[in-house]
Amino acid sequence: MVRGVGRRSHRRLKQSPRTACKCCLKVSEIPCSHSPSSASLAxxxxxxxxxxxxxxxxxxxxxxxxxxxxxxxxxxxxxxxxxxxxxxxxxxxxxxxxxxxxxxxxxxxxxxxxxxxxxFAAGTLTQSLGHCHPEVVAALTRQAGRLWNVHDTATPERAEFFELLARLLPEHLDTYALFSTGAEVVEAALRVVQSTAPPGRNRIGALRHGFHGKTMGARMLVHWDVGHQSFAGNSVLGYAPYCYRCPLELERPTCGLRCADLVTRHIATKPNVSALVFEPVLGAAGVIVPPPGYWERISAACRENGVLLVADEVATGGGRTGAFLASELLGAEPDLVALSKGMANGFPFAVLAGRHDLLHRPEAAPPGAYASTYAGNPLGIAAARATLEVVERDRxxxxxxxxxxxxxxxxxxxxxxxxxxxxxxxxxxxxxxxxxxxxxxxxxxxxxxxxxxxxxxxxxxxxxxxxxxxxxxxxxxxxxxxxxxxxxxxxxxxxxxxx
Structure with a gap:
């Protein structure tokens, strides 16, 4: 175990003239290692x-x-x-x-x-920039002295944040709704799917080993987590690309992506399926990474059969996999994307990103559809904007x-x-x-x-x-x-x- 460096450095704070540490929100004797005046700041x-x-x-x-x-x-x-x-x-x-x-x-x-x-857990995959990043702390501190909550009424910061998102996300994902948590934004995506589905398309596809949250709607998509089985009645299962433990007992590369073919068969032959909700990389199940071609094949089948593709990028979105969206990296082109965790460097915040023609459909956007008490609150926007500005600026x-x-x-x-x-x-x-x-x-x-x-x-x-x-x-x-x-x-x- 590493002992004492942080504790020792803060002991030294008692020996010199007082200065305010902008990142630690403490008044200290000398700047801490995160202060802009510290020579040790990278x-x-x-x-x-x-x-x-x-x-x-x-x-x-x-x-x-x-x-x-x-x-x-x-x-x-x-x-x-x-x-x-x-x-x-x-x-x-x-x-x-x-x-x-x-x-x-x-x-x-x-x-x-x-x-x-x-x-090496980054909080819970939340601290993209590490703990207490000074620019995020400064943004939260400024906003905390200005405005905390006006429900979903417009603010200048929200308009600027939407413009930042539009620069970072694929061009077709140009419309956004803000929420507080990953499960909440997945629920919002499910409401969009259900409200826009043609008559008779009342089931949602999901993958074995997928995880999408612990709220009631999300639980219907989860078939392996403890206590969830009794809720898993309204989804159609597809095989996850778990090559190390292939449920079909096949081997790469001779398998021909049989798991993907079975998912596409569901999509093509079950006319009651309205959408497929998926994690591009299945994180909670053990970081299951699909083989090349898996998501391209499934994405094409969804487009051909009028099935919406909903990417749950709560864990992977924002750059975690080496692309801003893991679905970009893996060849999927989702209609809706759920983002949370690292988007605001640990502050509770979530985004539903989607196609303009989908999220602007009247049945998807009745009054209050994307409003809730804390969704898109100014503090969350400040943290998310600061986080993503650093991600963008520092490449x-x-x-x-x-x-x-x-x-x-x-x-x-x-x-x-x-x-x-x-x-x-x-x-x-x-x-x-x-x-x-x-x-x-x-x-x-x-x-x-x-x-x-x-x-x-x-x-x-x-x-x-x-x-x-x-x-x-x-x-x-x-x-x-x-x-x-x-x-x-x-x-x-x-x-x-x-x-």
Missing amino acids: PRNDRSTVRPLSNWPGIHARSHDPTGAPVTSRQRETLVREARHRAPGQSEEAALARRVFAEGRGAVLTDLDGDQYLD LVDRVRVLGERLGGHLAALHDRFEVLGEVRGLGLLHGLEFVRDRASRTPAPGIARAVHTTALDLGLRTSVGGHVIRLAPPFTLDEHLLDEGARILGEAIGRVTA
Whole structure:
């Protein structure tokens, strides 16, 4: 675990004349490492300003008690206090972590005791620019002193944000509605589909292993998550492109994309299907990346048969895969796109982007159709606009491709070293590591994945874990040396678990 750098630097704040830190929203004795007056701030893109971890004194693993709770009394006390009132049902990652995080800067998180961690989960794929990016903090601070909520009434900032979106998105996606969360924007897309569907087209296509949220409408599209099965009655299933565990027991490249052909058959032969909702890369199911040609084939079938194509890019949109939309990269041409997570660098915000002729149809846009209490609130717009301006100005989508290749190289090397890694896969800065008992049987090994996740956390690396897959999604602004160090820690964690 990395210890003390952030905590030590803020101790130094007590020794010099007072200045206001614009990013930390603190009044400090000297500028923190994110202040524009600090010489250590990397130009323009808020790359992490910490020293290389290999030079940090005191990299060590903190010992834990048998229950998994932190040894330190401060963290244990906080967890106990919270548990008295918190409803159960937390994520697997949170249950395993048993940490109390107090601060984040760039790619580095600091817990209540001052121990630091590289965040290779980017919050929850939300911190595209890292934690507390100074330009996003400044934009939120300015807006917080001006205006918070006028329902869905126009503001100058909203008009400017729409123009920014129009520059970044494909030309045919030129009409936008704003929301607060990923599930909410998926629900909005479903309402558009249902309100514009021809008579008799009352079913919606989805993919096995897809995930689209936990609200009631979205749950009808999800057939694998715990507790969702009883709601999955109004959708038509297609086979996901899960080549490592092909449900048809075929192999690439001789399979001929049979999984895609079965989806296109559904589209062509079931006249009651109005739309196909899909994740271009299936993130929650373990970063399942489709083979070349999969989405091109399905996209063409949807156009030929009058079926709307709805891309759920809540996790992938905004540049995460090395293109602003993963559907662009993979050959799909959606009619509607749902965007959230990293669009506002962690602030709750979502966008439904679509074709003008679709979203302007009277049946799709009755009064109030795209209005809700917090949808498109000025604070969210400020955070999203600042985030996307940095992405555009600093060409961070290009940087994601470069860093993604570097990360992919590290993961390929780990795959060569460790037999428990059945497959590593990904695009840009979104990668999955699938753990197995052995490569011959490909038996999923969730116990190994959880042990690697917790060991990596003890060593100073935060990842995301679900089932037998560890997901990596670091910020776009991560420095190369921190990416290398994160990969090194991950390799050490796998080595310790499998020794």
